[in-house]
Amino acid sequence: MRVTVLGSGTSFGVPMIGCRCAVCTSSDPRDRRTRSSIHVQVREDFAFLVDTSIDLRQQALANDLRRVDAVFYTHTHSDHVNGLDDLRSFNWLQRGPVHLHSRSDILDDIAMRFAHCFHPPQEGAGVPLITLNPVTGPLTVGGVEVTPVPVKHGILDILGWRFDGFAYVTDASVIPEESMRLLEGVEVLIVNALRHEPHPTHMSVGEALEVARRLRPRQTWFTHICHDLGHAATNAALPPEAQLAHDGLVFDV
Ligand SMILES: [Zn+2]
Numbered sequence: 001m002r003v004t005v006l007g008s009g010t011s012f013g014v015p016m017i018g019c020r021c022a023v024c025t026s027s028d029p030r031d032r033r034t035r036s037s038i039h040v041q042v043r044e045d046f047a048f049l050v051d052t053s054i055d056l057r058q059q060a061l062a063n064d065l066r067r068v069d070a071v072f073y074t075h076t077h078s079d080h081v082n083g084l085d086d087l088r089s090f091n092w093l094q095r096g097p098v099h100l101h102s103r104s105d106i107l108d109d110i111a112m113r114f115a116h117c118f119h120p121p122q123e124g125a126g127v128p129l130i131t132l133n134p135v136t137g138p139l140t141v142g143g144v145e146v147t148p149v150p151v152k153h154g155i156l157d158i159l160g161w162r163f164d165g166f167a168y169v170t171d172a173s174v175i176p177e178e179s180m181r182l183l184e185g186v187e188v189l190i191v192n193a194l195r196h197e198p199h200p201t202h203m204s205v206g207e208a209l210e211v212a213r214r215l216r217p218r219q220t221w222f223t224h225i226c227h228d229l230g231h232a233a234t235n236a237a238l239p240p241e242a243q244l245a246h247d248g249l250v251f252d253v
Pocket residue numbers: 010011036077079080171224
């Protein structure tokens with residue numbers, strides 16, 4: 001699997017509109033963070049996203065995405081779903097629907113918020129062609145063993161996702177013990193780390209490091225990062241096996 005980090009920023013993105021802090025005004029391109037999402041190319045003819053970031057169009061152009069067959073959703077906060085309409089481009093490229101997978105209540109929320117997708121448009125107008133596929137447990141999609149991983153996002157129950165030996169856990173404040181067991185043996189982990197200071201709905205860098213120490217993946221990448229953390233300085237202080245990701249980061253698992 002070839003994983004591309006499309007976006008590594010928190011919901012505001014970095015730079016934040018109007019902010020003049022050192023990170024928001026940095027000239028290091030790795031300090032420019034669009035809203036969090038990944039693309040995973042499994043084969044020439046099968047690729048998927050986790051979430052449709054509000055920045056999906058720019059991310060697809062920046063990373064030359066050609067294919068999206070499926071999307072696995074973590075939750076329905078706007079930064080994670082609001083790019084859904086741009087799936088239309090992949091309908092057009094692939095001449096077929098994009099299959100959305102998540103827990104049924106998450107899909108219900110998407111169906112409500114994107115109701116226009118389920119009403120035939122006026123001729124000449126376009127809506128994404130999508131299918132809704134409720135997930136209740138592990139499944140195989142495109143030859144990949146996929147496991148939903150329940151996590152807490154403040155008071156919300158949302159999902160991380162494991163794909164064979166790789167896992168993506170964003171917007172988690174706590175990973176329950178049963179879910180830590182679902183993550184055992186991952187080779188590469190992406191997990192959210194908002195900032196150093198504790199936050200009620202997101203892990204801090206210290207909390208995310210503790211997850212990495214327990215699971216011991218070969219490599220851990222932190223995502224959903226706010227403007228408190230400058231890329232170069234933060235990574236210099238972190239161990240090489242647990243580092244901040246950046247937009248456009250590509251790795252193979
Ligand atoms: Zn988020």
